[in-house]
Amino acid sequence: MNAAVLPDRDAIIIALDQIADPKTGQGLASAGLVRGLTVGEGRAGFMLEVAAADAALYAPVRDAAERALLAVAGVRKAQVVLTAAAKAPTPGVTRVRKGAQLAPDPRADTHGMPPAERLEHVRRVIAVASGKGGVGKSTVAVNLACAFVALGLKTGLLDADVYGPSAPKMLGIDEQPKFEDGKLSPLRVWGLKVMSIGFLVDEASPMIWRGPMASSAMRQMIQDVRWGTAEDPLDVLIVDLPPGTGDIHLTLVQKLAVDGVVIVSTPQEIALIDARRASAMFRKMNPPVPILGVIENMAFFPDPATGAPIPIFGQGGARSEAERLGVPFLGEIPIDIALRKGADEGRPLVATMPDSAVGRVFAAIATSLHGPRP
Numbered sequence: 001m002n003a004a005v006l007p008d009r010d011a012i013i014i015a016l017d018q019i020a021d022p023k024t025g026q027g028l029a030s031a032g033l034v035r036g037l038t039v040g041e042g043r044a045g046f047m048l049e050v051a052a053a054d055a056a057l058y059a060p061v062r063d064a065a066e067r068a069l070l071a072v073a074g075v076r077k078a079q080v081v082l083t084a085a086a087k088a089p090t091p092g093v094t095r096v097r098k099g100a101q102l103a104p105d106p107r108a109d110t111h112g113m114p115p116a117e118r119l120e121h122v123r124r125v126i127a128v129a130s131g132k133g134g135v136g137k138s139t140v141a142v143n144l145a146c147a148f149v150a151l152g153l154k155t156g157l158l159d160a161d162v163y164g165p166s167a168p169k170m171l172g173i174d175e176q177p178k179f180e181d182g183k184l185s186p187l188r189v190w191g192l193k194v195m196s197i198g199f200l201v202d203e204a205s206p207m208i209w210r211g212p213m214a215s216s217a218m219r220q221m222i223q224d225v226r227w228g229t230a231e232d233p234l235d236v237l238i239v240d241l242p243p244g245t246g247d248i249h250l251t252l253v254q255k256l257a258v259d260g261v262v263i264v265s266t267p268q269e270i271a272l273i274d275a276r277r278a279s280a281m282f283r284k285m286n287p288p289v290p291i292l293g294v295i296e297n298m299a300f301f302p303d304p305a306t307g308a309p310i311p312i313f314g315q316g317g318a319r320s321e322a323e324r325l326g327v328p329f330l331g332e333i334p335i336d337i338a339l340r341k342g343a344d345e346g347r348p349l350v351a352t353m354p355d356s357a358v359g360r361v362f363a364a365i366a367t368s369l370h371g372p373r374p
């Protein structure tokens with residue numbers, strides 16, 4: 001086998017054009033439904049972007065398209081991501097040939113985008129962000145969500161980190177959400193409703209697919225998940241963002257009305273600089289997203305003998321950063337082995353040991369974000 005030979009793009013487009021678009025009767029490529037076509041060694045995939053109301057109608061089309069791709073010489077793995085999105089072609093879309101379109105650069109979408117929509121039946125959306133990776137954002141998001149549950153609030157967690165979804169592992173989930181009546185039902189665990197982009201994007205997919213697919217998958221997360229009903233709305237949804245200030249953040253804030261963002265940082269200077277960048281990005285959004293406060297994670301290591309704080313990463317950095325930003329300092333979470341172990345084992349500490357020192361810190365943060373228990 002010659003590994004360097006890629007599947008032929010023209011053959012792929014011709015194959016896809018044999019499948020009829022149920023709306024227009026045209027072939028899929030001619031109808032402009034083949035977006036973000038990616039062809040790599042042994043694989044091919046694209047995004048099938050349709051109006052939200054048509055998602056169910058196009059599910060068999062997606063399956064047929066995957067079969068058609070697999071029938072093309074050299075394609076061993078096919079992935080067609082069905083996403084429910086805007087009906088009109090998105091600004092920035094580049095037409096390449098015969099109606100096939102490349103995925104738009106999400107940054108180009110900032111202009112002329114409709115205003116952010118409120119999630120149906122969700123009272124409040126709080127995003128957890130950081131500039132730097134690995135500062136404990138997911139650990140904080142998961143445990144903060146559990147702390148809201150303990151306050152008696154109906155709480156959801158949306159894991160939006162396409163580059164490294166953590167909710168399934170941190171919450172010990174190994175099932176897939178169900179698609180019912182055209183909507184995805186979140187999974188229920190630890191009193192939470194949980195949806196992870198990890199359920200939609202194959203973790204084994206090469207990185208190169210993830211960038212362009214991420215924004216579309218994110219839109220599906222926003223539009224197609226049934227978080228609650230008119231009679232039984234969600235009180236709060238925590239959104240765990242990927243690190244950085246990239247496309248996902250833009251898509252999220254352009255599409256989804258976020259009521260506020262919590263910034264997580266370690267006390268280190270480098271993490272603080274990134275936290276500053278992240279908060280500047282949220283403030284520059286149109287409309288600006290309020291910064292609800294800063295949480296300092298891995299704030300210190302408690303001396304095993306005395307419990308006295310040993311400031312491994314420096315001291316007080318996030319607190320003074322919060323002051324500089326003019327936002328509340330929400331609390332400091334120490335380096336804690338049980339917290340780390342709980343995350344690794346899918347048993348969040350706040351749910352299993354709410355009265356531990358760390359459990360109480362999260363409870364205090366949840367209370368200050370929400371107000372005292374009614």
Ligand SMILES: Nc1ncnc2c1ncn2[C@@H]1O[C@H](COP(=O)(O)OP(=O)(O)OP(=O)(O)O)[C@@H](O)[C@H]1O
Nearest residue numbers: 133134135136137138139243298334335336340343
């Ligand atoms: N306070 C803490 N004490 C001990 N371990 C922690 C603490 N916070 C986070 N960790 C551990 O640090 C690692 C990174 O945490 P986590 O995955 O929450 O970071 P993240 O900011 O979400 O990372 P990414 O940027 O990759 O999304 C995990 O192994 C987690 O268990």
Ligand SMILES: [Mg+2]
Nearest residue numbers: 137138161166
């Ligand atoms: Mg994370």
